[in-house]
Amino acid sequence: MNNAVRPSPSPEAVKQAIHWSLRLRNNRANPKLRAQCADWRGAHGDHELAWQRVQALQQELSGQLAAIPGAHAALENSAQGLGRRQALKVLSGVLLVGTAAWVSRDLTGWQRWTCDLATATGERRSVQLPDGTRLQLNTDSAVDLHFNPQQRLITLVRGEALVTCSAVRSTPLLVQTRHGLFEGIDGRFAVRQDSACTRLSVVSGNVAIHSPHGAKGLSTQVHAGESYLVRQTEAIPAAPLDMDIGAWADGLIVTRGMRLDAFLAEVGRYRHGYLGCSADIADLRLSGVFRLEDTDKLLAILPQTLPVQLRYRTRWWVSLDRSA
Template sequence: MPVDNLSLSRHAEPPQQVVRQAIHWLLRLRNNRGNSHLSRQCEQWRAEHHDHELAWQRVQSLQAELSHNLHSVPGAQVAFNTLENSVQGLDRRRALKLLSGAVLMGSAAWLAKDTQAWQQWSADYATVTGERRGFQLPDGTRIELNTASSVDLDYTAQQRLIKLTRGEIIVTCGGADEGAPFDRPLRVQSRHGTYEPLKARFILRQEGDCTRLSVTSGRVAIHSPQRTEVLAGQSYLIDRHQVRPAPPLDMDAGAWVDGLIVTRNMRLGDFLAEVGRYRQGFLTCASDVADLRLSGVFRLEDTDKLLAILPQTLPVQVRYRTRWWVTLERYT
């Protein structure tokens, strides 16, 4: 018999290949309703390995959640039925590609939601999606956390260490850092390196494969993976193997602390990826408008209002499939 989903580890994640197999079974069963032989084959596949059952439960749960969210939005019933009929009419290869993308995207959002909740409760300081907060530390250091970010403190008699575990932070040195020498230097750590500021204000943004350091005042010494001194106005990218100068940004790196995105000839696709950090759900644009450019100052407190003003300056229209699934398309 299939494994009871209540016994599955909440934080386990099946391989993507197995998730796609589960989607494949879902498609076959949906296209062959009432086929008892196929149902038994699916049950056998689920029983072969706990990853199979976990993937099946995740796909089924996500399908139910998406269905509930779509049905809970006024007017979305027609859109949902259209999507259902479209999937039924696709050949198996194209339908598998479509549903794989949707389910894997949803799984990522689901896992991110669980991760955010856990980190918010377990971290010393944390923010959720769309939230920005500032904190004054006991030694006078000021930290600002951007959306979906978290840090832990390790202050002992030997060290003062701020660990950036997720997201983006602005650190402004204070207290002992502004006065006489002391025996506990302040250090900040990301997944990719360790940084020691001296009377500095700087930004750390941690991505999957690297961390971007931007110094706005003072100087910061990068201790690992190789020692480098970064001065005010300079930015570097740090990964596990090297430190290198960062290419110029097409936006103000620290404007988010004031609730703003300030762009300079920024690609629409990149702009939407940035805005998407501050809202729940899926935000994208069609490929034929992704390279459109925009410059300006945009407020972050209401991302729906922000999106609504884009058609005033660009030949695009904003389409809401649901509250959580928004696409910008070329205006016709």
């Protein structure tokens, strides 16, 4: 098998390339800005690679939009009532959000082929491992499995996993993320890996955090109902979440007084595109049980319980504002 992987720009370079592309789209006749962009592209090979990747993916997205009758008209209509400059920003923003999604697909989609188990956005998966352990993957997640007579190791490459394990065996069940190493002693626990840290939440039983070590150089024991935030240098107790741990495994989000902006960020993990709200309603609180199989139906419920209204600029750009 050919294991060569096409070079990928860093996420930070991609963000900068998208920023430059947006600025140039709205200021095509500005030679100074074009020169500054050229200087940025030439400053590092990663910059030029990110620029070429973003331009190629924008062209791909534009080609797909052109193939959909009325797509560009729909985008134009969504910007009606705005000034020309604001309309350009809206339309460019829609295009670039799509580009960011395609960049993300290009940078991480290969993991679905190279990792042992993976899920796409909005997909959940449950499998039973050779030792009887139940492994459930949340949306946009990937793991590698290393099971043999010498070890039982689950490496969480991306996303979130819910693990249900039996009593201790001769070889420990280990879960590894980029931030730490965890041993499932018995019971059920969730491991969610973000860019800055990994959140460990124990539903039942016990889990030992082997890395990083505690203050006395010993493993940290985490019991049912407890959560920890784990970084490469520390593991600290975390405040309880305002949603049920692991409810996603049953296709649900169960909230208790959750902020609206946090709720939308959570729902946004299960759909493509932009989902957000205006600042004046971000701290509205939400409690309830919501089904994940159709996020559009889920969002349609919100105006029935909160003083908000939905605004669809496109299928992939949804915002909430305070109702009139």
